[in-house]
Amino acid sequence: MLNIEQISKVFYPGTVNEKVAIEYIxxxxxxxxFITVVGSNGSGKSTLFNLIGGTFPVTSGKITLNDKDVTHTPEYKRAFTIGRIFQDPTVGTAAKMSIEDNMITAYKKGMKGLKISLNNTKRAYFKEELKQLKIGLEDRLKDNVGLLSGGQRQALTLLMTVLSKPQMLLLDEHTAALDPRNAQIVMDLTTEFIEKYHLTTLMVTHNMQHAITYGNRLIMMDEGKIILDVRGEEKKQLTVLKLVDLFKKIKHQEYSSDEDLLAP
Ligand SMILES: Nc1ncnc2c1ncn2[C@@H]1O[C@H](COP(=O)(O)OP(=O)(O)O)[C@@H](O)[C@H]1O
Ligand SMILES: [Mg+2]
Known part of the structure; x- marks a missing residue:
């Protein structure tokens, strides 16, 4: 469904600040x-998502989505297929708008341009949808989103993303800013929605246990490259210790091959 061929991203090319963020992936x-994505800070995880989502143009390479070349398709068009959720719970929703107004905006996006307005039928539908979140938002349709906690907001963002009917989800550390309890609530809802709506998903997480527990495939990034790609049974056998060991082993191999190169 998504095919990435030899994409790279260089920021500020040809200047002293030149930075190769993605190197031929x-x-x-x-x-x-459902792919979990791990890697240290600055390894290129968010940049990879920005390239898939069309936030930045690629420096080279090709991106195909459902057999269509979208390499140069603008972000707002790709957003009909790709739903994104970020770490900051204030990003996905509009604080000064009510819950119902936020939801109708997301719902309209899912209806791909059909003329739709907020009425009591829609309100009843939104109420039902909000009930699934199990955090009491169904009785607060007219409350401004700015009144909600970070966890409530991120759960609402998740629901709105689903209402906009994407085929694919890009989750960029979407529970990292929440306390452990709310992080777990949002994570549980995430897996519930992924299954219910058959969403193909890439999820960046700093939580190694989450990376192992969730999904059918795990990739690890380092210095703009994918250095580890584990799936199926092999992924099921992973532990945090094994994952850290694999990382060390790969890094050491790189180091020793550099040494070999430098050896006389
Ligand atoms: N908009 C940008 N302009 C310049 N450099 C950027 C930009 N976005 C990311 N980078 C650089 O690209 C590298 C990868 O960053 P990022 O993709 O955010 O890493 P991660 O999400 O894995 O922490 C970093 O060195 C970062 O400083
Ligand atoms: Mg990031």
Missing amino acids: DLRVLEGD
Whole structure:
């Protein structure tokens, strides 16, 4: 469903600030995949998402979504297929708008341009949808979103993303800013929605246990490259210790091959 071929991203090319953020990555994501993405700060995880989502143009390479070349498709068009959720709970919703107004905006996006207005039928539908979140928002349709906690807001963002009917989800550390209890609530809702709506998902997380527990495939990024790609049974056998060991081993191999190169 998503095919990435040899994409790279260089920021400020040809200047003293030149930064190769993504270095010739290939990635084939199948329909229904739930891929967790790990890697240290600055390894290129968010940049990869920005390239997939069309926030930045690629420096080179090709991105195909459902067999359509979207390499140069603007972000707002890709957003009909790709739903994104960020770490900051204030990003996905409009604070000064009510819950119902936020929801109708997301719902309209899902209806792809059909003329739709907020009425009592829609309100009843939104109420039902909000009940699924199990955090009491169904009785607060007219409250401004700015009144909600970070956890409530991120749960609402998740629901709105689903209402906009994407085929694919890009989750960029979307529970990292929440306390452990709310992080777990949002994570549980995430897996529930992914299954219910058959969403192909890429999820960046700093939580190694989450990266192992969730999804059918795990990739690790380092210095703009994918250095580890584990799936299926092999992924099920992973532990945090094994994952850290693998990382060390790969890094050491790189180091020793550099040494070999430098050896006389
Ligand atoms: N908009 C940008 N302009 C310049 N450099 C950027 C930009 N976005 C990311 N980078 C650089 O690209 C590298 C990868 O960043 P990022 O993708 O945010 O890493 P991660 O999400 O894995 O922490 C970093 O060195 C970062 O400073
Ligand atoms: Mg990031």
